[in-house]
Amino acid sequence: MKRNLGIALATLLIFIMSVVAGGTKASADDNSLQKMKDAGVLRVATSPDYPPFEFQATIDGKSKDVGMDIEIAKQIAKDLGLKLKVMDMDFGSTLVAVQTGKVDMAITGVNPTEARRQSVDFSKIYYNGGQAFLVNKKQLKEFNNAKKLHGAKIGAQTGSLQHKLAKQDFSDSDIQSMDKTPNLIFALKNGKLDAVGLEKPVAEAYAANNKDFAMIDAGYKLDANETGAAIAFAKGSDSLASEVNKSIDKIHKNNWIPKYLKTAGKYMKDNLQDTSMMHYWKYFYNGFLNTTLISVLAVIFGILLGILLVLMKLSSWKLLSWTATSYIEIVRGTPMMVQVLLVYFGLGAVLNLSALVAGTIAIALNSGAYVAEIIRGGINSLDKGQNEAAASIGLSKVDTLRFVILPQAFKNIWPSLGNEFISVVKESSIVSIIGVSDLIYQLNVVRADTYRAVAPIVVVMAIYFLMTFTLTRLLNHFERKMNND
Structure with missing residues (x-):
């Protein structure tokens, strides 16, 4: 039913997460429902770009998730006596989020196919529209x-x-x-x-x-058992599934699905009352703020990590050198998308990281590897006589590195570092797959809400250009100052 974006990648990640997190969270002693009641929150994953199932609308000046699936989730939370927390992410990440325990369930118009049943459990079919x-x-x-x-x-x-x-x-x-x-x-x-x-x-x-x-x-x-929409749970969440099925039975008994669809249709019409990009300026503004925050933090921590890695790699201690080299090669040899998902779902299985924090960490870890190689190239480009000259005036190795080598190296590699900073700004868009409301995430939401193809893309392109153009001018300013020193 719902789009199956990234199903192959999601399946691979489920396997990886099982290893990292110690396997599936289900056990013979099912406490899925009790854990939620203890927390008082029902965490639900969805992908709000698929009207009328789930999408976003501006209500009282704020962007909110709406649609048939959201109404069903509200009813389930009400029946369970829990507060509903909707967590937006790319569809390909929703089942992984369920399997790794980041959420309690996923309601995103997903089909309960046999292939998916190998990884997660499903509720009864709550809707089959054909x-x-x-x-x-x-x-x-x-x-x-x-x-x-x-x-x-x-x-x-x-x-x-x-x-x-x-x-x-x-x-x-x-x-x-x-x-x-x-x-x-x-x-x-x-x-x-x-x-x-x-x-x-x-x-x-x-x-x-x-x-x-x-x-x-x-x-x-069609086989209705595989083509209808169902709610996904972690394997072995029988107590939760049983209560959710009761809510689904209640929804069917009261014939509330048509009402939910009617409400979704109203929000869709409201979205189309004004499809100008100015009407959605808050979406783009929020995306700009998150993109800027991720980029700035990733650049700062990327530089610090890069310096640490290059010092380890140039160290005479083989263990440090081998560790840094291995890290750099692994990061440079794997897609950033996989790294973002690994940090969010893997590290997130141990630490309860938000999507924004996990995305920032992943971008910084990635950038650090490239920064390390850039700095190493700058150090190797210096004449070896610099070390000898520093030693002759009594400087220690640490002081030589701090006051002689690194300042000259940074001056030589500044253009390359500038390119890396600009790349971080653009490549940070990958965090949208885990639900971070950056520019690309907001772009997809606006396109889904307005049915406009080109205008949102042009707006986001203009914002990215202004960001990178401003950064380029700033980097050029500091480069001129270094050249004049």
């Missing part, structure tokens, strides 16, 4: 039913159920996949696709709120 295709209304005569899509260009989210079904039933069509549903919608609107496979309520929501789109039934024959 499958549909979204098409351009001007092509409705040409594609007025699913059979006519054979041979057409069909889009679906990468790794999703819709992608799997399209490949099975439309093998003669050009099946294209993208990571984000909004990107598929924009491709459809621009004529790059003839149809997009979606969950029926999602297709209905897009069609109802955009006069250019129409919905047609997909006509798939």
Whole structure:
């Protein structure tokens, strides 16, 4: 049902986290419900870029998570007598968050497939809306039913159920996949696709709120046990699952799902009342603040770590040298995305780190490795006579390094360090996958809320450019001062 972005990576990380955190948190003595009651909080993971299931709306001047899934989570928390805490993150991270204990459950329109049941447990199906295709209304005569899509260009989210079904039933069509549903919608609107496979309520929501789109039934024959939406829990959370299933039964008995969808539709219409970028300035402003905070802290601690690593690497003690070299090679040889997820879910299994803190630590640890190599290059570029001259006037090795070597090295490597600082600003965007509300995270939220493809991208590009341009001018100023000294 819901997009399955990063399912392969998530599966790999679940295995890694099991090793780091000592395996699954479930045990024969299930205390999942009691732990939550002791804390008084129900922590729920979601990915708010999939209306009408979950998305964001501005309420009383503040951005809040809304949608059918959020209403269901509220009801579950009410029935359990707990305070609801919604934790936003990329969809590919939600099941990992459940498995590693970062959250108590994930409600994000996910399908309880057999593959996923190997990693997490699921509740009863709380909603099954069916499958549909979204098409351009001007092509409705040409594609007025699913059979006519054979041979057409069909889009679906990468790794999703819709992608799997399209490949099975439309093998003669050009099946294209993208990571984000909004990107598929924009491709459809621009004529790059003839149809997009979606969950029926999602297709209905897009069609109802955009006069250019129409919905047609997909006509798939499906197994309701795998295609409906269910709530995910950590393995062995039977007591929690039992109580949640009671809430789901209560919701079905009172027929509250249509009411939840109606409420979600109202928020979607409210979002479309004003889709100007000025209306969403707070989203971009908050993203700018978090991006700036992460970048500044990562640069400061990255420099300090880099100096420490280079001293260790140049040390005559083999243990220190080998440790620093190994760290640098591992960091430089693995993707930053994996490092961010490892710190958040791995280290977070031991220490209760927020997404912002974990993201900052991961970026700083990554930057430190590159800074170390830059500094080492600057030290090696100096004439060896500098050490001899310092020794001749009685300076110790520490004083030589502090007053002679490092100042000259930093002067030589300043342009390279400047490039690293600029890279940190741009690469910090990766923290959006764990739910940090940086610029990229807010970009995706605004695109999902407004259905506008280009304008939010242009705004974020302009903000990043102003940030890096200002930083470049500042770095050039200090470079000129060093050259004049």
